[in-house]
Amino acid sequence: MSAVHGSAQLPPPVARNPLLHDSGLLNSTTFISDHRNETTAGTLTRAGLTIQVSFVFADPPRLSYFCVYCLNRYEIPFAKAPKVVSSVEDTALIQVLLTTEESPQYFLYRARGPNGRPSLDLLPDIHRYSQTEFLCVPLGFVSHDNRKQFVMAALSYGTWDGEYNLHTIGSNPDSTWSKKLLQVEIPNGLTAKSALIEPTKVIALGGGLLGWVDLWKGMVICDVLNPAAKAYFVPMPKLLPNNNELYGNQYSARPLRDITVSRDYIRCVEFEQVLKLRPTTVPAVTDPWDMDELQDSELAIVPPQEEEEVYDVVGWRLITWYRSLTWNGWRKGSMVHSDDLGIISLPQLGGGSCPLNEPFKNLKTASPTLSDDDVVYLLCMLQEDDQAVWIATVDTRSKSVGEVVPFSAEGTVIYDPTFIPCVLSKYLDAKSDGAQGGKRNASHVPHSRNISKWKKQRQHLSQAELEEQQPLPRLLQHSSAAVVMPVNSPQCV
Numbered sequence: 001m002s003a004v005h006g007s008a009q010l011p012p013p014v015a016r017n018p019l020l021h022d023s024g025l026l027n028s029t030t031f032i033s034d035h036r037n038e039t040t041a042g043t044l045t046r047a048g049l050t051i052q053v054s055f056v057f058a059d060p061p062r063l064s065y066f067c068v069y070c071l072n073r074y075e076i077p078f079a080k081a082p083k084v085v086s087s088v089e090d091t092a093l094i095q096v097l098l099t100t101e102e103s104p105q106y107f108l109y110r111a112r113g114p115n116g117r118p119s120l121d122l123l124p125d126i127h128r129y130s131q132t133e134f135l136c137v138p139l140g141f142v143s144h145d146n147r148k149q150f151v152m153a154a155l156s157y158g159t160w161d162g163e164y165n166l167h168t169i170g171s172n173p174d175s176t177w178s179k180k181l182l183q184v185e186i187p188n189g190l191t192a193k194s195a196l197i198e199p200t201k202v203i204a205l206g207g208g209l210l211g212w213v214d215l216w217k218g219m220v221i222c223d224v225l226n227p228a229a230k231a232y233f234v235p236m237p238k239l240l241p242n243n244n245e246l247y248g249n250q251y252s253a254r255p256l257r258d259i260t261v262s263r264d265y266i267r268c269v270e271f272e273q274v275l276k277l278r279p280t281t282v283p284a285v286t287d288p289w290d291m292d293e294l295q296d297s298e299l300a301i302v303p304p305q306e307e308e309e310v311y312d313v314v315g316w317r318l319i320t321w322y323r324s325l326t327w328n329g330w331r332k333g334s335m336v337h338s339d340d341l342g343i344i345s346l347p348q349l350g351g352g353s354c355p356l357n358e359p360f361k362n363l364k365t366a367s368p369t370l371s372d373d374d375v376v377y378l379l380c381m382l383q384e385d386d387q388a389v390w391i392a393t394v395d396t397r398s399k400s401v402g403e404v405v406p407f408s409a410e411g412t413v414i415y416d417p418t419f420i421p422c423v424l425s426k427y428l429d430a431k432s433d434g435a436q437g438g439k440r441n442a443s444h445v446p447h448s449r450n451i452s453k454w455k456k457q458r459q460h461l462s463q464a465e466l467e468e469q470q471p472l473p474r475l476l477q478h479s480s481a482a483v484v485m486p487v488n489s490p491q492c493v
Contacts, residue, residue, distance in 0.1 A: 026422035041118035090427035111427035162192030185232040215253035315361035334396035379414035
């Protein structure tokens with residue numbers, strides 16, 4: 001097992017305006033660095049190593065990032081770069097694989113822990129439990145008791161379609177797993193099979209409500225703090241026609257859709273490529289009625305050819321939807337067509353003086369990410385497999401392009417973004433500005449005493465339990481490449 005020996009240089013700190021942005025875009029991969037600030041928290045690993053985590057927040061569309069470090073080791077003991085697996089409200093689930101372990105350990109970072117300051121907890125061992133119960137990922141987290149305690153929750157499939165088991169465990173050292181059968185209430189007109197989801201995201205809906213989201217089909221919502229609460233299914237909006245025809249419910253929907261909770265509404269965005277039928281030249285058919293002679297070479301019977309329609313990608317469009325938990329349907333929010341946005345200015349990576357100006361509709365674009373207002377962030381590039389990638393801000397209400405920032409795309413694909421939406425910063429009493437902290441006690445990092453106490457009921461999840469869906473195949477090429485489809489294919493705009 002090869003170790004992670006170092007990390008790239010930390011990005012420079014960027015001034016933040018917390019009055020403008022409570023949410024951000026968090027790069028889910030880490031920097032290995034002894035970087036400390038007001039967000040730093042620490043705990044002990046299963047082997048007794050002191051580990052610390054710090055965040056540096058930036059205003060979107062710039063990426064925020066996090067740092068992980070083991071304080072009492074000269075060598076870096078990470079077999080692979082730590083990763084934020086998910087972030088829900090004031091929590092972040094962090095995966096750490098050490099060179100001394102075969103399976104990763106998981107830590108829960110809380111922006112506002114039991115004492116009101118950032119905290120880091122090694123999660124109880126659920127590996128053996130998940131092997132017998134076949135828990136779904138991702139996991140959900142809810143804080144309670146004035147944020148002094150948290151509950152970790154997971155779903156597993158029941159015996160029948162539309163049945164799930166809710167598994168919960170508290171944060172107390174002596175907590176044990178509880179399991180409850182959920183009979184999911186399904187809206188009229190839908191079948192139990194339609195509520196059979198493969199969740200890839202968890203959203204917090206306030207109080208103890210969590211929603212496990214399948215971006216193709218819908219979400220299962222339940223109150224994990226109320227043992228008597230029922231669960232219910234909320235379907236996703238109907239797919240736009242081209243997405244339905246081209247991709248259906250296969251692979252991951254992340255390159256096309258995103259969902260969040262903002263201003264007491266569940267909000268969804270969908271991205272769709274706009275297709276145009278390519279004109280075809282039909283060979284002339286000779287009519288024997290008009291001919292005086294018929295040559296033998298002209299009498300060959302030509303078998304009928306299967307009719308095909310060829311489409312070009314000529315742009316894209318976005319649509320947003322929103323709903324309340326008490327409604328029985330979605331309401332349309334905003335619509336944006338790439339033609340509405342005109343020319344986009346692409347700044348050079350590294351601050352070059354000559355930005356590139358391109359029609360937005362000509363860029364390879366994917367992976368919409370919702371903000372907490374009417375803003376959507378899009379990943380875009382000039383050509384497939386380019387190393388230069390930009391994050392573009394689109395205001396769906398005013399149909400305008402905001403700030404566009406470049407970032408290195410090494411190891412990144414625009415259809416599988418390495419960042420996730422994050423609202424950790426709004427729960428921090430003191431906003432991080434990237435400055436180094438001068439005292440260890442300001443970092444809230446415990447020393448390596450009483451290791452046996454920290455070892456109790458602390459193990460790790462198996463890596464297989466966090467396997468993600470297959471990424472969506474690359475979206476269609478622009479007009480330089482054709483898309484061949486059968487007759488009666490998708491609607492064109």
